[in-house]
Amino acid sequence: MTDKRVDPATGSAVTYTELVATYKKQYKRREIEDYWETCKPAKSKKSKAAAPTKESKPSKAAKPEPKAKAKAKAKAAAKDGKKEEKPKPKPKAAPKPETKMDDKVRTGKDGGASALAKLRSFSGCVLAEYVWLDADGVTRSKTMTMTARPLNTTDLKVWNYDGSSTGQADGHNSEVLLKPRAIFNDPFRGYPHVMVLADAWNAWDDQPAKNNTRAKCAETMNMYRSLDPWFGIEQEYTLMKPGKVGVKPSVPLGFNQDGSEPAPQGPYYTGAGYNVAIGRPVADEHYKLCVEAGVKISGINAEVMPGQWEFQIGPCRGIEMGDHLTMARYIMLRVTEKHECVCSFDPKPAEGDWNGAGCHTNFSVTPMRVAGGYDTIIKVCEAFGKVAKEHIAEYGEGNDKRLTGKHETCDINTFKYGVANRGASIRIPRDAEKSGRGYMEDRRPAANCDPYRVTQIIMKTTGECLSAETIEAGGKTHTAFVFIKPHANNEKVQALVKEKLTSEGLTVKAEGQIKSNVIDKKKLIDTHYGAIAAKAVLMKPKDLIVQEKSQEEFEKMFGVKWSKVMEDGLVFNAMDGAKKLGISPDELGKKYDALKKGETIIKFGGGFYCGKVDDIYVINGFYMNMRSKFTAPGTSIHYYEVEWPAEKMSWADFRGKLLGPTDPAAAPAGSLREQIYSKWEDLGLKAQPDTGDNGVHASASPFEALAERSNWLRASISKDPFGKALLASGIPLPLLTKEWFSDPSVEFEGGKKSLFDLLEDLDAAACVKKCKDIALANK
Numbered sequence: 001m002t003d004k005r006v007d008p009a010t011g012s013a014v015t016y017t018e019l020v021a022t023y024k025k026q027y028k029r030r031e032i033e034d035y036w037e038t039c040k041p042a043k044s045k046k047s048k049a050a051a052p053t054k055e056s057k058p059s060k061a062a063k064p065e066p067k068a069k070a071k072a073k074a075k076a077a078a079k080d081g082k083k084e085e086k087p088k089p090k091p092k093a094a095p096k097p098e099t100k101m102d103d104k105v106r107t108g109k110d111g112g113a114s115a116l117a118k119l120r121s122f123s124g125c126v127l128a129e130y131v132w133l134d135a136d137g138v139t140r141s142k143t144m145t146m147t148a149r150p151l152n153t154t155d156l157k158v159w160n161y162d163g164s165s166t167g168q169a170d171g172h173n174s175e176v177l178l179k180p181r182a183i184f185n186d187p188f189r190g191y192p193h194v195m196v197l198a199d200a201w202n203a204w205d206d207q208p209a210k211n212n213t214r215a216k217c218a219e220t221m222n223m224y225r226s227l228d229p230w231f232g233i234e235q236e237y238t239l240m241k242p243g244k245v246g247v248k249p250s251v252p253l254g255f256n257q258d259g260s261e262p263a264p265q266g267p268y269y270t271g272a273g274y275n276v277a278i279g280r281p282v283a284d285e286h287y288k289l290c291v292e293a294g295v296k297i298s299g300i301n302a303e304v305m306p307g308q309w310e311f312q313i314g315p316c317r318g319i320e321m322g323d324h325l326t327m328a329r330y331i332m333l334r335v336t337e338k339h340e341c342v343c344s345f346d347p348k349p350a351e352g353d354w355n356g357a358g359c360h361t362n363f364s365v366t367p368m369r370v371a372g373g374y375d376t377i378i379k380v381c382e383a384f385g386k387v388a389k390e391h392i393a394e395y396g397e398g399n400d401k402r403l404t405g406k407h408e409t410c411d412i413n414t415f416k417y418g419v420a421n422r423g424a425s426i427r428i429p430r431d432a433e434k435s436g437r438g439y440m441e442d443r444r445p446a447a448n449c450d451p452y453r454v455t456q457i458i459m460k461t462t463g464e465c466l467s468a469e470t471i472e473a474g475g476k477t478h479t480a481f482v483f484i485k486p487h488a489n490n491e492k493v494q495a496l497v498k499e500k501l502t503s504e505g506l507t508v509k510a511e512g513q514i515k516s517n518v519i520d521k522k523k524l525i526d527t528h529y530g531a532i533a534a535k536a537v538l539m540k541p542k543d544l545i546v547q548e549k550s551q552e553e554f555e556k557m558f559g560v561k562w563s564k565v566m567e568d569g570l571v572f573n574a575m576d577g578a579k580k581l582g583i584s585p586d587e588l589g590k591k592y593d594a595l596k597k598g599e600t601i602i603k604f605g606g607g608f609y610c611g612k613v614d615d616i617y618v619i620n621g622f623y624m625n626m627r628s629k630f631t632a633p634g635t636s637i638h639y640y641e642v643e644w645p646a647e648k649m650s651w652a653d654f655r656g657k658l659l660g661p662t663d664p665a666a667a668p669a670g671s672l673r674e675q676i677y678s679k680w681e682d683l684g685l686k687a688q689p690d691t692g693d694n695g696v697h698a699s700a701s702p703f704e705a706l707a708e709r710s711n712w713l714r715a716s717i718s719k720d721p722f723g724k725a726l727l728a729s730g731i732p733l734p735l736l737t738k739e740w741f742s743d744p745s746v747e748f749e750g751g752k753k754s755l756f757d758l759l760e761d762l763d764a765a766a767c768v769k770k771c772k773d774i775a776l777a778n779k
Contacts, residue, residue, distance in 0.1 A: 002015060003015070003041065003042075004041070004042040005019075005036065005039035005040060005041055005042055006039055006040050006041075006042050007019060007022075007039060013042035016036055019032060019035070019036055019039075020032055023035070104123070104124035105124055105126065105148070105149055105192040106124070106147060106148040106149070107148055107149045107150075107151055108148045108149075108150070108151060108155055109148060109150075109154075109155040110128075110146040110147055110148055110150065110155060110156060110157055111146075111147035111148065112147070112157065115147045116145065116147060119147070122145055125145050125146060125147060126145070126146045126147070126148060126149045126150075126192050126193055126194065127143055127144070127145060127146070127186065127189055127193040127194075128143065128144050128145075128146050128150070128156065128193070128194050128195075128196050129141050129142070129143040129186060129189075129193075129194070129195045129196065130142055130143070130144070130159055130178050130180070130195075130196045130198050131195055131196065131197055131198065131326070131327060131330050132178055132197075132198045132199060132200050133199075133200070133211060133212070133213075133214075133326065133450075134166035134167055134168060134211065135166055135167030135168050135210045135211045136167065136211070137211060137448075137450050139326065139329060139330040139333065140161075140166055141195075141330065142159075142161060144159065149192040149194065150180075150183055150194060150196075152183070153180040153181060153182065153183060153196075156180040156183075156196060157180075158177050158178065158179050158180070159177070159178040159198070160175050160176060160177050160178060160203060161175075161176055161178060162174050162175075162176075163175065163176030163200070163202075163209060167210065168200060168209045168210045168211070169202070169209070169210075173204060175203040175204075176200050176201065176202060176203060176209050177200065177201040177202070177203050177206075177209075178198040178199075178200060178201075179198055179199055179200075179201055180196050180197075180198050181197050181198055181199055181214070181323060182196070182197040182320070182323045182324075182327075183195075183196055183197075184196075184197065184293040184294050184295060184327055185292060185293050185294050186293070187288075187289040187290075187292035187293045187331070188289070188334060195293065195327065195330075197323050197326060197327050199212050199214040199215060200212045201215075213450050213452040213453050213456070214319070214322060214323075214452045216452070216456055217319060217322060217452040217453070217455060217456035217459075218319050220456045220459050220460050220463070221318040221319045221455075221456075221459060222732055223463065223730035223732075224365075224459055224462070224463035224467070224728075224730070225318065225732065225733075226718060226724070226727040226728070226733070227365040227366055227367070227459075227462070227463060227466065228317065228318075228365060228366045229317065229318055229363065229364070229365050229455075229458075229459050229462070230314070230315045230316070230317055230363070230364050230365075230369075230439070231314055231315065231316050231317075231318075231321035231361060231362065231363055231455055231458075232298070232312060232313070232314030232315050232316070232361075232362040232363075232439075233312070233313050233314060233321065233325055233359055233360070233361050233362070233445075233451060233454075234310055234311075234312050234358070234359065234360040234361075234362070235310060235311050235312070235313060235325060235328065235329070235345075235359055235447065236303055236308065236309070236310045236357040236358050236359065236447050237308070237309060237310070237311075237332065237343050237344065237345055237357060237447060238252055238253075238305065238307055238308045238309075238343075238344045238346065238349040238350075238357055239252065239253040239254075239278070239279040239282060239307045239308075239309070239336070239341045239342070239343060239344075240252055240253060240307070240341060240342040240343075240344045240349065241253055241255075241341065241342075242340065242341065242342050249342045249344065252305065252306065252307040252308070252349060252350050253278055253279055253306075253307035253341050254268070254278040254279070254305065254306025254307030254308070255306070255307070255350070261352065262275075262306050264353065265304045265305055265306075265353075265354060265355065268302055268303070268304060268305060268306045268308070269301075269302060269303060269304045270301050270302055271302055275306075276302075276306075277302050278306050278307045279302075279307050279309060279341070280302070281339060282309075282332075282335055282336060282339050282341065282343075283300050283302070283309045283311070284300075285335050285339075286300075286311065286328075286331060286332050286335045287300050287311065289331050289334075289335065290311070290328050290331055293327065293331060295313065295324050295327050295328050295331070296313055296314060296315070296316055296320075296324045297311055297312065297313055297324075297328060298312045298313070298314060298315075299311070299312045300312070303355065303357075304354075304355040304407075305349075305350065305354045305355050308349075308355070308357065311328065311332075313325045313328050314362065318459075319452075319455075321451055321455050322450075322451040322452040322455055325451040326451065329345070344357075345357065345447040345448040346398065346447065346448060347396060347397075347398050347399050347401060347402040347446035347447050347448060348398060348401035348402050354407075355407045355408065356401065356402030356403075356407060356409070356446075356447075357402070357446070357447035358402065358409075358443065358444075358445060358446060358447055359396070359445040359446060359447050359448075359449045359451070359454070360441055360442070360443050360445070361441070361442045361445050361454055361455070361458065362439050362440070362441045362442075363439060363440055363441075363442065363455075363458055363462075364377075364438065364439035364440070365462060365466070367466060368380070368437060368438065368439060368440070369437055369438070369439070370437060371436060371437060372436060372437065373432075373436065373437030373438065374432060374433060374435075374436045374437055374438070376466070377428060377432060377438070377439075377440050379465060379466075380440065380461070380462050380465055380466070381417040381426050381428070381440060383461055383462070383464070383465035384415070384417075384425075384426060384442070384461055385415045385416075385417070387461055388415040388425070390457065391442075391444065391457055391458075391461070392412060392444065394449075394450075394453040394454060394456075394457045395444050395445040395446055395449050395453075395454060396445060396446025396447070396448045396449035396450075397446070397448060398446065398448070399412060399444070399445075399446040400412050402446060403444060405423075408422045408423060408443075409423065409443065410423055410424055410425045410443070410444070412444075417440075419432075419433045422443070424443070425442070425443060425444055426440055426441065426442055426443070427440070427441040427443055428440050428441075429441070442454075442458065463728075463730075466728070467728035467729065470724050470725055470728040471725045471728050471729055471768055472765075473721055473724075473725065474721045474722045474723075474724055474725020474726070474728070474764060474765075474768055475646065475725060475763070475764045475765025475766075475767075475768055476645065476646055476647075476721075476764070476765075477643055477644070477645060477646060477721055477722075477764065478643060478644050478645075478646050478649070478651060478654070478702060478705075478763070478764055479509075479641065479642070479643040479702070479705055479706075479709070479720070479721075479722060480641075480642050480643070480654065480698055480699045480702075480705045481639065481640075481641060481698070481699050481705050481708040481709050481712060481713070482497070482501070482639065482640045482641075482642060482659075482696065482697065482698045482699075483514075483637045483638060483639040483640070483696070483697050483712075484497060484637060484638045484639075484695065484696050485629070485630075485637065485693060485694070485695060485696065485697060486516070486629050486630055486632070486635035486636065486637060487629065487685065487686070487687075487689075487693045487695075488676060488683070488685055488689065488693070488695040488696065489635070489636055489637060489638050490683070490684055490685075492682075492683045492684055493638075493676060493683050493684075493685075493695070493696075494638050496672075496675060496676070496679075496683065497638075497640065497672060497696060498511070498640065500658070500672055500675070501640060501642055501658075504644075504649070504658055505644055505648055505649065506642040506643065506644045506649075507642060507643050507644065508640050508641070508642055509641045509642065509643055510639075510640070510641040510713070511638065511639060511640045511641070512638070512639060513636050513637070513638055513639075514636060514637050514639060514712065515635075515636045516630060516631050516632055516633060516634065516635040516636055517631075517633070519630050519631055519636075519637070520630075520631040524711060524712055525627055525630040525631065526627070527711045528708060528711055528712070529607065529623065529626070529627075530741070530742045530743060531606070531607045531608070531742065531743035531754070531756070532607035532608075532620055532623055533623055533627075534742070535573065535607070535608060535619050535620045536573055536574035536575065536619065536620035536621070536623035536624070537573060537574065537575050537623070538573075539573060540573065540576075541566060541571040541572065541573065541619060542566070544608070544619065545745050545752050545753075546562055546604055547604070547605070547751070547753070550562075550602070550604045550605070551563070553602060554602055554604075554610070557598070557599070557602055558602075558612060558617075565617055570615070570616050570617055571610070571616070571617045571618075571619065572616055572617070572618055572619070573618070573619045573620070574588060574618060574619065574620050574621045574622075574623050574624055575624075577613065577616060577618035577619075577621055578624075580616055581613065581614060581616070585624035585625070586624060586625055586628065588613065588618065588621050588624065588625075589621065589622055589623075589624050589625020589626070589628075590625065591613050591614075591621070592611055592613065592618065592621035592622045592625070593622060593625065593690075593692055595611045595612070595613070597663065597691065600612045605753075605754045605757050606700065606743070606754050606756045606757045606760060607620070607743065607754075607756070608620070608754070609621075609622070622692060626692065629693070639712060639713075641709060641713060646763050646764050646765065650761075650763055651701060651702065651761050651762060651763050651764075651767075652761040654698070655698060655700065655761060656668075656761075657671060658671060658672065659671060659672050659673060659696065659698045660672055660673030660674050661673070662691055662694060663690075663691050663694070664676065664677035664689045664690070664691075664694045664695065665677060665690075672695065672696050673689070673694050673695055673696060676689055676694075676695035676696065677689045677694075677695070700756060700759075700760045700761065701756065701759040701760050701761060701762055701767055702722050702759075702762070702763070702764040702767045702768075703722075703726075703740075703755075703756070703759045703762075703767050703771060704756055704759070704760075705722075706720060706722055706723055706726075707740075707741040710737070710741065711741070717733060717736060717737070718733070722764055722767075722768070723736075725764075725768045726768060726771055729768055729769075729771065729772040729775075730772065730775065731771055731772065731775050735775070740755055743755050743756040746758070746774055746777070746778050747777055747778050748773075748774050748777050748778075749777075755774065758770065758774065759771070
């Protein structure tokens with residue numbers, strides 16, 4: 001309670017917390033709460049003092065005077081000749097304003113049983129009905145009392161139920177978890193109550209429970225999220241006359257009482273009137289309640305067979321298609337409870353010359369919705385034809401009775417697509433052909449289909465079809481980030497570097513200066529050297545992974561096992577190492593620079609060094625000194641964003657031959673680092689380059705180049721060819737930006753390794769493929 005109200009006893013505007021602090025020693029919390037309710041909202045910062053009312057509980061200072069003092073004052077007044085006034089009758093306390101339910105209901109995270117136990121009454125609580133699918137794809141539900149109305153799914157608890165009663169677990173191990181996925185208003189109980197769409201997970205291994213098809217669908221939607229899939233499903237259903245309890249009904253509501261068939265279909269579709277629009281009260285009530293619930297229902301209509309109706313859900317994006325259709329189906333089942341009929345999603349509820357019931361699925365992705373999208377629609381239709389049987393297997397049970405080639409369907413064993421053709425497997429709207437963009441309608445899914453299975457395979461086929469070209473394009477071009485380090489950044493070196501890059505066939509897409517104050521302020525160098533910086537400052541040696549081969553090399557160089565120095569506490573990061581030696585980070589940096597490669601310093605991996613300084617071993621001791629070189633006043637870097645055809649030069653040659661190795665003294669003749677090293681005086685450098693100050697930096701792989709360009713140049717990953725290839729391969733954007741660009745240790749081929757090391761020197765196509773393999777290995 002952060003709002004302010006006027007305390008009648010003092011006239012001051014106070015918050016609830018301030019009110020409690022004032023009166024907590026005089027009154028109980030419940031009395032203070034009641035008193036708070038009598039306080040009027042403060043109208044301005046300066047509130048006029050109000051006289052205490054008798055029905056208010058004033059502060060101690062403002063309490064009525066004791067009777068003895070009051071009598072004494074009265075006598076004194078009489079002596080002065082003043083007539084004692086009779087006390088006025090005590091006014092009746094004003095009735096408390098009626099508190100609306102909205103005012104009582106808390107919002108946010110549920111407090112759980114411990115919070116409920118402390119409540120005097122549950123009158124302000126919220127009912128949450130969890131809805132999920134059982135082993136047969138039928139909706140089940142159960143309701144709990146909550147202390148607050150949830151604002152998002154993280155406010156809800158993971159609940160559980162008896163999976164042995166829903167066909168999802170054995171009796172001896174029956175607990176199945178319900179994980180909240182979407183929140184809807186409860187149209188049956190009204191505000192503030194909610195319905196929660198959940199999916200089922202085994203409590204014993206946290207794997208998707210039997211028939212939890214949502215989990216796989218969510219993975220696929222996440223994999224191809226960059227395509228932004230939109231869905232709209234036309235759910236047909238048939239209202240049936242109830243039979244015996246537990247027995248599947250067989251007579252549609254629109255059939256005659258004696259069981260005979262009505263007049264042939266024709267007038268019933270979108271019709272009106274008695275004995276024509278049979279079941280309209282059910283359809284209308286369902287429509288209204290779905291809207292109240294927040295379900296994305298976009299329309300209804302009577303269908304071809306009497307008693308048969310359709311409602312449309314969508315447009316929905318990605319996984320929400322299955323969520324909203326599942327909740328709409330559940331609401332329909334609830335509606336029929338009071339209308340003495342049964343809702344059937346059977347694809348062929350009545351034998352004979354009657355239409356079946358389908359779940360036509362309208363679908364598009366961004367490339368279909370933009371100019372020229374019609375070509376993409378055709379391409380995807382062709383891809384669907386190649387996997388027609390796989391799709392049919394996901395489109396519902398008993399669909400063979402419906403897909404006969406009659407009644408506006410295509411034969412189940414035939415695949416064809418066409419414009420405005422309702423007898424085709426895929427119908428393309430006339431408007432899509434005319435405008436050159438739009439959507440497609442898959443008419444094959446049955447009314448009883450699982451929307452998660454349907455949308456998952458549609459998205460999988462589409463994603464694989466469209467990503468192939470994107471992935472291929474991403475592997476054809478190499479793009480790197482190159483910059484001249486501050487110690488070598490002058491016009492002569494800039495001219496040398498640019499001439500070398502262009503003479504080798506590289507195109508300079510962009511170049512420019514980035515000054516030290518910008519580097520420091522935006523922490524560009526810290527992000528650039530993220531893993532190095534983390535190992536030098538944040539991570540402790542025990543958290544670092546040193547491969548077995550590197551441990552052997554360490555023992556060979558220093559004559560002691562890595563495990564031994566770790567056990568003896570002789571390994572420190574740069575920050576702790578400086579403290580241990582009693583010197584500044586810069587002084588440690590100077591000592592580190594003096595170490596000799598192969599004698600007193602060893603490289604464990606990319607950006608991962610260990611050097612012996614005095615009697616201890618220090619990880620990445622060079623970092624502090626290195627950072628200051630980029631952030632010192634008056635310094636800057638000069639960068640080049642370059643690209644070239646992958647077939648013209650491998651990434652390994654770009655680094656090994658064009659750039660040269662880390663040690664410029666060992667660089668091949670003609671390489672950039674060799675030229676800067678050998679011509680340092682002519683180029684106007686103050687000192688000859690060394691391993692740390694080797695003149696120029698370049699990305700170690702196409703992936704590292706993307707990370708660097710994203711950091712230094714704010715390059716758009718979703719617009720970059722290599723970035724698009726990664727996204728098309730199913731690697732989520734958040735995984736790239738929040739984790740992978742920081743060079744984490746990842747599980748791959750039996751061990752944990754540096755991501756950047758795994759991708760070093762790979763060409764773009766191979767790099768994309770390996771990224772996908774790594775992502776799969778770390779699910």
